Amino acid sequence: MLKEKMLKALNEQINAEQYSALLYLSMSAYFNDMGLPGFGNWMYVQYQEELTHANKFFNYVIERGGKVEVKAIKQMPTSWEGVIEVFEKTLEHEQLVTSLINELVDIAIAEKDHASQSFLRWFVDEQVEEEANVTEILDTLKLINGQGNGIFMLDREMRTRVFVDTTTAAE
Ligand SMILES: [Fe+2]
Ligand SMILES: [Fe+2]
Structure with missing residues (x-):
């Protein structure tokens, strides 16, 4: 059974991951x-x-016998000043999520909740990858000043990304 503080923080993280989804x-x-x-x-x-990510937290809370509280998602922005700003905001957002994951780990440690510590490790690693990917794109965008031919070349490359559900892989 999850302790109350852990449960509350996990529920907040479900909402944060859903917000991330809608932001993107x-x-x-x-x-x-x-x-x-x-x-x-x-x-x-x-x-x-x-x-x-949201569903991975959702399923974990249920698996641990906790009650998920689905909450309203705050309004996300709908326009930006250009490609570079979008990726700057994306990096900022991923850094914020990293700090939220770290806080969850801190709570799991404080509560001596070993199962949650183990579960959260996947997210700690995922955030390293997320920040690295976004930083790489942002660096490229800055090199080409977010415009011109470079943008069209990069757009073609970005088209090749395909969705793979990595949350169901071996943990
Ligand atoms: Fe996420
Ligand atoms: Fe993310």
């Missing part, structure tokens, strides 16, 4: 509207990934 869906809509379908695809895959 909104970014996907923005890119498609801008005429950058490859970037739109990349963000759509990101949206799908975040849903699997």
Whole structure:
């Protein structure tokens, strides 16, 4: 059985992951509207990934005998000042999520909840990857100043990203 503080924090994380999903869906809509379908695809895959994160937490809470509280999701932005700003905000958001995951680990340690510590390790590793991927794209975007031919080349590359549910792989 989950302790109350852990349960509350896990429920908040379900909401944070759902917010992440819709933030990236909104970014996907923005890119498609801008005429950058490859970037739109990349963000759509990101949206799908975040849903699997939310569901991984959802299933974990249930598995531990906790009650999931599905909550309202706050309004996400719908427009940005360009491609670079979108990825700057994405990196900021992933850094925020990393701090939330770290706080969850801190609670699990304080509560001596070994099962949650083990479960959260997957997310600790996932956040390292998330931040690295976004940083790499942001660096490339800065090199090409977020415009010109480079953007169209990059858009073509972003089109190739396909969704893979990594949450169901061996833990
Ligand atoms: Fe996530
Ligand atoms: Fe993420």
